[in-house]
Amino acid sequence: MIRTENITKTFGDNDVLKGISTEFYAGKPNLIIGSSGAGKTVLLKLLIGLFKPTSGKVYYDDVDLFSVDDDALREVRMKLGMLFQGNALFDSMTVGENIRFPMDMFTNRTLGEKEKRVDECLEMVNMEGINDRFPSEVSGGMQKRVGIARAMVLEPKYLFCDEPNSGLDPKTAILIDELICDLTNRNNITTVINTHDMNSVMGIGDNIVLLKDGHLVWQGDKSQVLESEEAVLQDFIFASPFLRRLREDALKQRHAHD
Template sequence: MIRTEHVKKSFDDKQVLKGLNLTFYDGKTNLIIGRSGAGKTVLLKILVGLMAPTAGKVWYGEREFTALSKKELRAIRMEVGMLFQGSALFDSMTVEENIRFPMDMFSNKSTKEKQMRVDYCLERVELSGVNKKFPSEISGGMQKRVGIARSIVLEPKYLFCDEPNSGLDPKTSLVIDKLISSITKENNITTVINTHDMNSVMEIGENIALLHEGNVVWTGDKSEVLTTDNETLENFIFASPFLLKLRDSFVKK
């Protein structure tokens, strides 16, 4: 479980996060949603330690993440996997080398064991056989799956995904969403996904937090989205009149 306690972040005079209190649960797909500029990416960066909060605390279970020493931080990094918006695969390495990279850095496993783990992860994301290809030789959707394989290779306790569906078609997005969700369940991982994709919200949103102008304005799960009377959430999810009409007809039924 990850908790944030009164997390604030300011850049010069601009306050981006205004004291967030959030809980992200184990074995659940926790979604941070909100419009562009709402502070989602800043929050995610604070959660993974790429950015320090101006005030407030982040807890990983019983450990105060924001107060860890460098050594402790390195240890906790081994429990963290992250899928980046653009996959962030290293261009000079093959798919296999990309996935093995975290193990080469942290693990004392033998070459054979590492290879077995790489093969398992590739199989898990349904990408067997692309081991020797370079990132530039595979599609965007495949790159995302390689990114997922790399993020789970060290069997993390915490998985962070920054806009995992950006740039993907709806069908591929669904595959990625389901993959993240099933990995979360299988390994009881605390997964935090930063997204503004409505399909993801309705498909895998088990614990959703809506950020608006640096505040959490709504929390709930996907079943509550359709019946919400929160105006900000309505404006965000059902941005087009067509979707709003569709929702109304669905709720009436």
């Protein structure tokens, strides 16, 4: 579990996060949602220690991420996996070498053991047999999967995904969501996903944190989204007239059943 306590972050005169206190649970996908500029990416970068908060604390189980020394911070980071928005795959390495890199750096496994683990990870994301291709030789959706495979290679306790389905077609986006959800449940890891994709919210949102202008304005799960009267949430999720009509119809049907 990851817990934040009254986190604030200021850049110059700009207060980006204003007192965020929340929890992200193990074994379920935790979504950070909000419109552009709400502070999602800053919160995610704070959670993984790339930014330091102006005030407040981030706990990984009972470890305060920002009070430990650099070596201990690296120890925590070795339990993290991260899928970046742009994948951050190393262009000069093949897919197999990309996935193998964390093992090369941190384990004493033999080449055979590492190759076997690479194959397992590629199989996990349904991408068998592309070890020798370079990232530029595979599609955007495949790159996302390779990014997930690399994030999972050291069996992390925490997985972070920054807009995992941005730039993907809706069908591939849903496949990526399902894959992340499946890996989270199967490995009982704490997954935090930064997204503004409505399909993700309604499909895998087991714990949703909504940010607006640096404030946490709503937290709940996908089943509560439809009924919630929180205006910011409704404006964000059901942004178009078409989606608002859909919501009204769904609510009518639900009330009729009740």
